[in-house]
Amino acid sequence: MAKKRIKRQSSKKKRIKRQSSKKKRIKRQSMKKRKEMTLKKLRSFGGVLYNQLNKGEFPWIEMPSRSTSNILYDDRLKQYILGKKHVKRSSRNIRHIRPVTQLVWTASFAYTLNKQGKTSTLRDIFYSAQAFDVPFKNQQESDNIITDLETVLGFAREDFNIFPEERSQIFGDLTIEYTVPGYEGNSLNLTTHPDGLAIGPALTTSDFKSTKANKIIVIEKGAMFTRLIEEKAFKKFKAILIHTAGQPPRSTRRIIRRLNKELGLPVYIFCDGDPWGMAIAITIICGSANAAHLKELATPEAKWMGLYSSDIQKYKLPSTKLKVIDIKRLRDMRKDPRYIAKPWKTQITHFLQNKRKCELEAFSRYGLDYVVKKYLPEKLNRL
Amino acid sequence: MSTKTTRGKGKVSNNEEYREISPADFFYRNRDLAGFSNPTRSLYSAIRELLENSLDACELYKILPNIHIRLSLEGDTEDVKDSYTYRIRIMDNGSGIPPEHIPSSFGQILFGSKYRLRQVRGTFGLGGKMAILYGQITTNTPATIISSVGNGKSYEFLIRIDILKNKPEVLNKKVHKNKIAWHGTIVDFLLDGNYVRAMPRVLEYLRQTALVNPYAEITFIDPSGRLYKFERVTFVMPEPPKETLPHPYGCDVELIRRIISASKCTDMLTFMSTHFHRIGKKTAQRFLTYAKIKKKTNPHKLNSSEIVHIVQMMKTYGDFLPPDASCLSPLGKDLLGAGIKKELNPEFIHVEQRKPSAYSGFPFIVEVGIAYGGDIPASSGIILYRFANKIPLIYDEASDISRKVINEGINWRYYKIAPNLPIAIISHICSTKVPYMTVGKEFIADRPEIEREIKAAIKTVARYMRIFLSRKNRIEHERKRIDLFARYLPKVAKFSTELAGKKKIPDIEPLLRSIRRYGKKED
Incomplete structure (x- = not known):
């Protein structure tokens, strides 16, 4: 066991060293470049219609279809992608004239x-549209049009500065540099505030400058996130902590991917021990069907750390019985191509046999520091 | 004594008093039958009966009706009461009544000119007199009648009805000079009623009367002095009905007996061919052979079992021609249409008249109109206006045959007619004998022959309504389509120009024009 750990750490050090030389330069460029590319794409989209x-001609747009039949699982990319089917939206069509106008707006x-x-x-966006007399019926309609724009341009809405309401947080030894107006060049270490910092537009668009961390731990529940900060787990495990608050918003998934790709940090996902926790983990790893038109949200290298069904037994965690809906979900998951690989398949079977589920908070049963002293070290070692 | 009962033997002492009552007395005792049950209803009925008499007096002589009705409060009006005393005065320009008939026409129940087979509004010769009788018993005052047939004189009578004898009592008689050759009748008397409560019914009745009599001009002044004027929109009048003989299918024993006693014929062949509708020499011969009656038989010598035999044969002999419609006076497509347009001001209208038909020997014609929009409110169902012999039927719509056909007999979905569209159906039945279910003349009974005709007529007009509605929908849809393009296409042009960083917005007029051209082709 000890051997293994040394080996791991050394390899990680190497990787960080290798990347740190290029890191700053590339990163700074990338955010700026990305912005420019986004603007160029938008302009050329306008140009096509013009x-x-x-x-x-009546302006028309062609884009990949997002219908369920066109959402496929790509084994190589380990995520959902859109197939070859395309749809054409023409303003000549009475049913399309409104959506086309909304899209251009x-x-x-x-x-x-x-x-x-x-x-x-x-x-x-939903409200702003009303000022231009291109009203949306409801937010669902405007959200849908934004997804259309993502599909047409191949860029995520965060690239053109449209964000959802934020609720997830980040904490850890990472220094970032803002790119938002008024803060350009300002840098900040993410351990500054003990509650963690909200993953909002400013943070999402900032460049990563430096870090002493060597891993990322993604946590589903706020209580566990706070616990790990208080117990100084971020120091002990040299980890950047991210709180998803349930299903992670797309900007959080972007951040996780960027931390993984740009800094080369391994990602560990720590969720409730039930099918819904597994769904959160798989969304971070493989992306969701809803975002099949976007490629830069998933982190295929990320690892599901727990809670496994076997953990519930092994650590004798307080648990409750699976409900009918949980069992139905587990059965559905068996047919899902994303859950075919090792830990998933065996754990699904285990859940169905054991018929118990458990929340992250259950660790408190054995004292507040139990999770940091016992569970996490053992788990991280094994992965 | 008290324990003794009679067992059909011996003499039974009877202390009951048997006496005859006059028709006037009968209706005095049973005035509910004729619609004079309470102050509200009675006022409505009085106006209605008098107006219908006036219209008949004009129409039978093809005179364009001008009718004025005035209702004014009499005496003390301070207290809040159930009923007040009103003076009613109705003046028409009808044929007028010869002076010798005036007292009886207004003072003797069941006397009149209407006991013949032709289409008229009134049938019993009862209504107008009931109104006067009602006025007399509630206010104890006589009625004034002024009438002239258009010669140099007009006659004014002050009469009251002797209820026990069913005879008019002339209290005063005056003769006026009539230099302008005015013809018509004025009726003026007092009666108790409650106009405030009766008002909605009265006005609805007048409005619907105006609808079905578009050639009449009716003015009404209510007790507060408000004037309601229902203007004439056409000078065309329907042909007056011709008098007709009874049709054999409609005869009963009593009728045959009466015809025989009035007949001068001495053999059955001439008897049959003179006194019945649609029977000529040939038909009479064939019928007599069928009924096994000798041609030479003297009708005056028939005994009652033979008369019963003839009536039975008449009912079973299938080869009589159906009654013709010359005794009917339907409005016709144009007049009914004009009336509907006048009162409902609709966006679309279609009127159908069915061919004459008959039930139990009585000819009838069904006329149905359908109208959309205008003053017709959108309600949860189809609005129905019912008329019979040009009288609006206001009450008991739910029991009426037309309502039954509309609600149960027709699949409206087939005609693309959804609920809550502003649609009204106007049904008019003309007959020498309208099969009212009650004496109140409010709704028509379920006669299969009539139901069949109404159903066919409604189906026909509904077809036209379907064509209109789908055309209207298409136009509406087309307009919306063009509006949508006109609204959004300029925006697409504007935003894409901005986005592309260009200055000049492309000209989209040709595109919008192409939409319009395309739209026209679709029509």
Whole structure:
């Protein structure tokens, strides 16, 4: 066991060293470049429609279909992707004229946002549209149009500064540098505030400058997140802690992916021991069907750390009986291609046999520091 | 004594007093039958009966009706009461009544000119007199009648009805000079009633009367002095009904007996071919052979069993021609249409008249109109206006045959007619004998022959309504479509120009024009 740990650490050190030389330069460029690319894409989208109009055509748009039949699981990428089917939206069609107008408006609104370096939320978009007399029936409709724009451009809405309401947090030894107007060049260490910092637009768009951490632990529940900060787990395990508050928002998934890709840090996901916890983990790893049109949200290298069904037995954690709906969900998961690999398949079977589930808070049964002293070291070692 | 009972033997002492009562007395005792049950209903019935008499007096002589009704409060009006005393005065420009008939026409129940087979509003010769009788018993005052047939004189009578004798009592008689050759009748008397409560019914009745008599001009002044004027919209009047003989299918023993006693014929062949509708020499011969009656038989010598035999044969002989419709006076498509347009002001209208048909020997014609929009409110179902012999039927709609057909007989979905559309159906039945279910003349009984005709008529007009509605929907849809493009396409142009960083917004007019052209082709 000891051998293994040394080996791991050394390899990690190497990796960080290898990357740290390029890190700063590349990263700084990447955020700026990305912004420019986004703006260019938006402009050229406008250009396409403009040219169609100039030729006397009804403007039309073609994009990959997001219908269920066109959402496929890519074994190589280990995530959902869109298939070859395309849909055409033409303003010639009475049913499409409204969505096309909404799409163009959203694009022009996003362009202005980006130009001015401002951000907006999904809810904002819904209301802003009314000022331009392109009303949406409800937020669902406006959210849908934003997803269309993502599909057309191949960029996530966070790239054109449209964010959902934030609720997840980050804490750990990571120094970032803001790129948002008014804060450009300011840097901040994410251990500054003991409650953690909200993963909002400013944080999502900032560059990573330096870190002493060597791993990322993603936590489903706020109580466990706070516990790990209080017990100084971030120091002990050299970890950046991320709190997802249930299903992680897409900006959080982006951050996880960037930390993994740009800093080369391994990601461990720590959720409730039930099918819903597993679903959170798999969304971080493989992405969701809803975001099949986007490639930069998933972190295929991330690992599901727990709680396993076998952990419940092994650590004698207080547990409750699985409900009918839990069992139904587990049965569905058996057919899902994302759960075919090792820990998933065996754990699903284990859940169905053991018929118990357990929340992260259950560790408190053995004292507040039990999870840090006993469970996490053992678990991290084994992975 | 008290324990003794009679067992059909011996003499039974009877102390009951048997006496005859006059028709006037009968209706005095049973005035509910004729619609004079309470102050509200009685006022409504009085106006209604008098107006219908006036319309008949004009129409039978093809005179364009001008009718004025005035209702004014009399005497003390301070207290809040159930009923007040009103003066009613109705004036028409009808044929007028010869002076010798005036007292009886207004003072003798069941006397009149209407006991013949032709289509008229009144049938019993009862209503107008009941109104006067009701006025007399509630206010104890006589009625004034002024009438002229259009010669140099007009006659004014002050009469009251002797209820026990069913005879008019002339209290005063005046003769006026009539230099302008005015013809018509004025009726003026006092009666108790409650106009405030009766008002909605009265006004609805007048409005519907105006609908079905578009050639009439009716003015009504209510007790507060408010004037309601229902204007004439056409000078065309329907042909007055011709008088007709009874049809053999509609005869009963009593009727045959009466015809025989009035007949001068001495053999059955001439008897049959003179006194019945749609029977000529040939039909009479064939019928007599069928009924096994000798041609030479003298009808006056028939005994009652032979008369019963003839009536039975008449019912079973299937080859009589159906009654013709010359005794009917339907409005016709144009007039009914004009009336509907006048009162409902609809967006669309279609009227159908069915061919004459008959039930139990009585000819009838069904006319049905359908109207959409205008003043017709959108309600949860189809609004129905019912008429019979040009009288609006206001009450008991739920029991009426037309309502039954609309609610149960027709699959409205087939005609694309959804509930809560502003649609009204106007049904008009003309007959020499409208099969009212009650004396109150409010709804028509379920006669299969009539039901069949109403159903067919409604189906026909509904077809036209379907065509109209789908056309309307198409136009509406087209308008919405063009609006949508006109609203959004300029925005697409504006935003994409901004987004592309261009200055000049592309011209989208040709695109919008192409939409419109395309739209027209679709029509």
